[in-house]
Amino acid sequence: MNDIRELKTEAELTEAFPIMQQLRTHLGLRTYLELIKEAQEKHDYRIHALYDEQEIVAVIGYMPMTTLYYGRFLWICDFVTDSNKRSKGYGRKLLSFIENQAAKDGYESLALSSGLQREDAHRFYEEKMNYDKKSYVFKLDL
Template sequence: METVIELKTEEQIKEAYPVMKQLRTHLTEEAYTDLVKDAREKDRYQLYAMKEEGEIKAVIGFKPMITLYYGHFVWVCDLVTDGSSRSSGYGEKLLDFVHQWTEKNEYTCVALSSGLNRSAAHRFYEEKMAYDKVSYVFKKDFS
């Protein structure tokens, strides 16, 4: 049976690391855990997992935000399905969960960005989930 659960404890957050690492390959487990804790405390970040038979199949992280462009909306920061479970509907179910959370909490839309090289993800968002491509995201590093 599939279940969506919020990952709140350090143990739960660490349990999701092997799946999240498939998306955020640059993060060590310690850096990932520290960033999740920091984002939860300071930025209202929420982390959920889709579990089936006790095993994490997919993970989604999101946060409610306010900008002049979107107004009150939810930003999906992270969405990844375990490589061995892709195309099984887990990502769609987690994104549907966020859509329901968004409406229940009276936010107006859900937005996300996806790396330029992730064409399969783009097809998923546009064709399966009916998202519109509305902008490019630009980034400048200061490190």
């Protein structure tokens, strides 16, 4: 049975770390927990997990934003399904849950950035979830 829960405690976030680390390979556990705490305090970052039989199979982290371009929307910061559990509908279920919650909360849209190399993810967003490719994201390391 599938269950979607918001992760709030350090123990819950730690349990999700092995899945999140598949996406954020550069993070160790301590930095991961520190960044989540800071993002929660400063930006209302939230993280949900999809459980299958009490095992986390997918996680999604997001935060509310307001910009002139998108208006009031949710920015999907982190979204990953366990690499051993893909193509079973978990990603669709978790992202659809967040879409429905966002609509209920009055957000106008969702947006996310996906690495250029993540072609399978791009097909998922465009073909299965009906997301439109709107822009490139540019970054400058300081």
